[in-house]
Structures are given as C-alpha cells and as structure tokens.
Amino acid sequence: MTRPPEDLLDSTRRALLHRLAVGQSEGRAPSLVGAVVRDGQPVWSGSRSMIDDHAPDDNVQYRIGSITKSFTAVQVMRLRDEGALSLTDPLERHLPGTRVGRLTVAQLLAHTSGLASETPGPWWERTPATLRPELADVLGEQPVRHPAGSRHHYSNPGYALLGALVEQLRGEPWSEVLRREVLEPLGMARTAPLPQPPHAGGFAVHPWADVMLPEPLEDTGVMAPAGQLWSTAADLCRWAAFLSGDDGKVLAPGTLAEMRRPATEPDGDEWTAAYGLGLQLRRQDGRVLYGHTGSMPGFVAALWVSEADGLAAVVLANATSTVPVATIAADLIRIVAEREPRFPEPWRPLPEADPELLALTGPWYWGPSALVLRLRADRELDLSPVGGTGRGSRFRAEADGTWTGLDGYYAGEVLRVVRDGDGAVSHLDIGSFVLTRGPYQPAAPVPGGVDPAGWQPS
Known part of the structure; x- marks a missing residue:
C-alpha cells in the first residue's frame, strides 16, 4: 500500500538526521539545516548546531549564494516565453552600452559567454555595493577571458548583466520583479535580498583550530542577481518543488525541462557535472541531479532534485567553507531513495485509442x-x-x-x-x-533503393 507523501519511516528519519549530524561535526559548522521533498511535498527537516538543544528550524534564514542564479534564470526564461527576448539575442539588443553586447542571452545563462569569473577588485562578496555603483564597475577593462561559446567558464558578472536585463525590460528593480513574479506566486515569503529575523549569522571557521570569526554581511548591489538572496529550508523546499515541475503559474514545465538540459556537451559518457540554463547538473550514486549550489562569506548552500526518484533535498550552513553541503544534499536524496524507493505509477489502460x-x-x-x-x-x-x-x-x-x-x-x-x-x-x-515495416522493405521509398535480389544467405 502506498504511504502518504508526508510519512517517512522512523528509521529513514534517523538516518537523515545522522547524516546531518556527521556533516555538522566533520564540517565544523556552527549550524546545519537540511530538508527533503518527495513528490513535491516536504517530508522531513532537521538540524544540528554547536549549541546543545538550540538547533535552528527550517524557518531560519541563511544566505543561499549562487542558488540565486536559478531565480534570475527563471526571470529571464519568463521574458523569453512572453516573447520579450530570444535566447539567441545579443545582449546589446535589450541592454545597450555594456561593452560586451555581442554576447547572447543563452551564453550568459549557461556560463559560455567567456566573461571573467569575478569582478575587478576588491572582493565583491565582502565589500559594500557603493564600491560598484554602476554595471560597468563589475566588468573591468578586460571582461572577456575566452571566445564566446567556446567553453563553460563560470561567471558571476554574467548574472549581474542578466539581472540588469530583467530590470531594463520590466522597468523596475530586479528584486521587485522577483518578489512579484516568482516569490509571491510560490508562497516564498521568507526569501529576500536582505536578512529578516530570525536569520543565522555567518562565520569563518579557522582551518587549523576550532575557533570562529564573524564574516561581514554586505549588500552586493548590482551583483545581487548573482548571489544576494537569503532564504530558509522551508522556502527552498517550495523552490525545489517548483523546479521539479511547476503547474505553469510561474514557468511552463517544458521551459523548466529546457533549463535542466546540459547547455554544452558534458565530458564523456560518464560525466559528473554539467550546466544548463541557470541550473547545475551533477551525477552521483548513479542518479542525475539538478539544482544549484551557493556560497557567500559565512554561508554555503545546496539544493538538488532527482527527477527519477521524485525527491529533492536542501542543505544550509553558516560557515564559509569546510562543509560539503552539495554531497550532504545528494546523500539525503540517496538515503530516502534507497530506504523508501519510489512506487511506480499504476498501469492503467488508455480511455480510448484511435x-x-x-x-x-x-x-x-x-x-x-x-x-x-x-x-x-x-x-x-x-x-x-x-x-x-x-x-x-x-x-x-x-x-x-x-x-x-x-x-x-x-x-x-x-x-x-x-x-x-x-x-x-x-x-x-x-x-x-x-x-519501414520490414528491414529495407523493397516496396518502400528507401533512399538509394533496395537491391532487387533482396536478402541473401551469403
């Protein structure tokens, strides 16, 4: 008998919490929150922290870093579906004056534009947005590192350009468009560009000693579309459910499927990582995952979806590094998939057949x-x-x-x-x-014709 989606076995819940506990302990994370979604519904959340009996819940905000890019990509794809732009359009057609206007929207989404990975100094994630008041300030004198379309080269400034593109076509700030068109329809009230209590503080953990240092929490300004957002495990469960196949109120399911296809050919048959249109892909434990990871000073985050298993997982931590959130999130999916494999849909005959x-x-x-x-x-x-x-x-x-x-x-x-x-x-x-109905059927119009002698034994 099929169990309801909210019901996980106690042994599965313990295994999930154990994986979080190991991740928090070995990763030396001040706190770690995880959650699992099955068939579009949250079925488990858990947390561990350095303070006994004081672990955060799934309503506490963390910075989610580059998971923000998946939100920006959805905004761009909405514009595409409306006919406001084409993915093959050069940026200049909609956002003139950037000096990289020949790059296409698709290249920016897939990180194949050849743009530099980061902005000119100083380190944009730890310094005030006032140091980069204009879009030109995130590109520098030589923004292009590789010929456009020649390779995957991850670019944070590329997503700043996409956010500016959204603002140009919508005529209002990127964050306001995001709130109205995406967050509110999906019920993601605890996702925002700036922190809202309760939220975690960000820390760096010393690599060789068990001591911590608070990280600065800066507003990144024009770089916000690349990594600004704060969110909660509960809200990211809603985002994972959306990425698994929306009902069309934000983005058509076909467009979501387009986003999670590799935009460039993965390396070899046994590829382990690829990138779509705003979504990362990862192969682990024999399954293909899609979603995104993120990091900002003081925080790391991961969100993966396994379409084949009907599962998704979210992991958030408030440490700059050392916590393998991407692996932990993949492990949460594996634990549920192995212990409680998905029931196939029952076979049913067609209601009618032509x-x-x-x-x-x-x-x-x-x-x-x-x-x-x-x-x-x-x-x-x-x-x-x-x-x-x-x-x-x-x-x-x-x-x-x-x-x-x-x-x-x-x-x-x-x-x-x-x-x-x-x-x-x-x-x-x-x-x-x-x-044809037969192999090289003589009566069919097979290009090149069929030898009149037909099939022969030798």
Whole structure:
C-alpha cells in the first residue's frame, strides 16, 4: 500500500538526521539545516548546531549564494516565453552600452559567454555595493577571458548583466520583479535580498583550530542577481518543488525541462557535472541531479532534485567553507531513495485509442535496425530500439497530424506518417529518415533503393 507523501519511516528519519549530524561535526559548522521533498511535498527537516538543544528550524534564514542564479534564470526564461527576448539575442539588443553586447542571452545563462569569473577588485562578496555603483564597475577593462561559446567558464558578472536585463525590460528593480513574479506566486515569503529575523549569522571557521570569526554581511548591489538572496529550508523546499515541475503559474514545465538540459556537451559518457540554463547538473550514486549550489562569506548552500526518484533535498550552513553541503544534499536524496524507493505509477489502460494509431504500433525498421513504436496517453508515440541500443525518442502529437520529438536523438525533429495513393501507410519519415515495416522493405521509398535480389544467405 502506498504511504502518504508526508510519512517517512522512523528509521529513514534517523538516518537523515545522522547524516546531518556527521556533516555538522566533520564540517565544523556552527549550524546545519537540511530538508527533503518527495513528490513535491516536504517530508522531513532537521538540524544540528554547536549549541546543545538550540538547533535552528527550517524557518531560519541563511544566505543561499549562487542558488540565486536559478531565480534570475527563471526571470529571464519568463521574458523569453512572453516573447520579450530570444535566447539567441545579443545582449546589446535589450541592454545597450555594456561593452560586451555581442554576447547572447543563452551564453550568459549557461556560463559560455567567456566573461571573467569575478569582478575587478576588491572582493565583491565582502565589500559594500557603493564600491560598484554602476554595471560597468563589475566588468573591468578586460571582461572577456575566452571566445564566446567556446567553453563553460563560470561567471558571476554574467548574472549581474542578466539581472540588469530583467530590470531594463520590466522597468523596475530586479528584486521587485522577483518578489512579484516568482516569490509571491510560490508562497516564498521568507526569501529576500536582505536578512529578516530570525536569520543565522555567518562565520569563518579557522582551518587549523576550532575557533570562529564573524564574516561581514554586505549588500552586493548590482551583483545581487548573482548571489544576494537569503532564504530558509522551508522556502527552498517550495523552490525545489517548483523546479521539479511547476503547474505553469510561474514557468511552463517544458521551459523548466529546457533549463535542466546540459547547455554544452558534458565530458564523456560518464560525466559528473554539467550546466544548463541557470541550473547545475551533477551525477552521483548513479542518479542525475539538478539544482544549484551557493556560497557567500559565512554561508554555503545546496539544493538538488532527482527527477527519477521524485525527491529533492536542501542543505544550509553558516560557515564559509569546510562543509560539503552539495554531497550532504545528494546523500539525503540517496538515503530516502534507497530506504523508501519510489512506487511506480499504476498501469492503467488508455480511455480510448484511435484505430489508425493502433495500426501504427509495433515493429518498424530503419534499414536493418529494429525499433518498436508504442502508443501512450494523449496520442503520444514512443519509439524505442529493440535490444536497448540505438536511436529512440518520445513524440508529442501536433494539431497538423505530425509528431514532435521530445527527447533523445530525435528531440525537436518531426515524425510524419506518409501514405501512398490509396491512403495506406507507406512509411514513417523522421527528418528524412525512412522507417519501414520490414528491414529495407523493397516496396518502400528507401533512399538509394533496395537491391532487387533482396536478402541473401551469403
């Protein structure tokens, strides 16, 4: 019997708290807060601190650093979906006068613009915003370090530019747009650019001695879209649920899926890290996670979502370094996934099926390669290779009688059912690839033709 989403086993809860306790102790964190979301609902939170019986709860604010970038990226993608900009637009088209106007919106989102990682000195995270009153102050004399589009190079100034882009197109401050368009609709009342009590203080822990030093808490000004926000574990659970698949009131699910696809080709088949459009991707324990990590002086944070497991985890700490929050958050997901694996959705028959679509199901062949076409809900088609190796995709039905690839090799490609003069199905066409009912079927229009002698034993 399926348990309700709020019910975790006691043994699982203890294992989660134990992982936090180990993280706080070994990471020497003044405090550590963690939370887990399952199927869009918070199911657990816990904390540990250096003060016995005085651990913070999930309503205490921490700085979340570069997790802020995921919020900025959502604002930009909203503008894209509204038609106010295109991801291929050069920045200059919407935000003139930056000296890097040839860089595209997509390159800034994915950190492939080639911009420098940081601003010119002094260290922007620990100094007042008054030292950088203008956007030009975060770029410096030589802002570009690599040719645009040539490589992933993480850039904080790039997200300052994206925040300025939001302000330019909306005509009001970045933080106000964020509050009205994103935070309020998602019920994230405890997320803000500046701290609101109760909030944690930020500390540096000495690397070789068990002593601490308070870190300054500065307003970063024009750099705010790169790492300014404060939030709570409870609010970040709402953000994780949103990133898992919004209902459309903030951003369409298809756009969220676009954001979490790698924007550049990951290194090798066994890649461990990649970056999408404002979201980091990480492969750990055999699962793919997406979300973001963050750090500011005195604080580190991590938020991961495992789509396959229906799980997400948040970890916040008030120490500048030494606390492996990204690993701890991944471990919280692993603990729940291993101890209480997700129940699959029950199989249900389709409410109805078009006989013409049913007739399309079954084996098809791309040359000698065997594939199977299956009919899913909402007229969706699933093309998969026989034996598990080869090209496959899911296809969404369109109003014009075609299908569009949703994933895999044929993502974005068009599938057409081609009929002969009598109306009978001749073959399937996917981006000029001909799929036939038999391997190199002689009667089908196979490009290059089929040898009239047919298949031979030798």
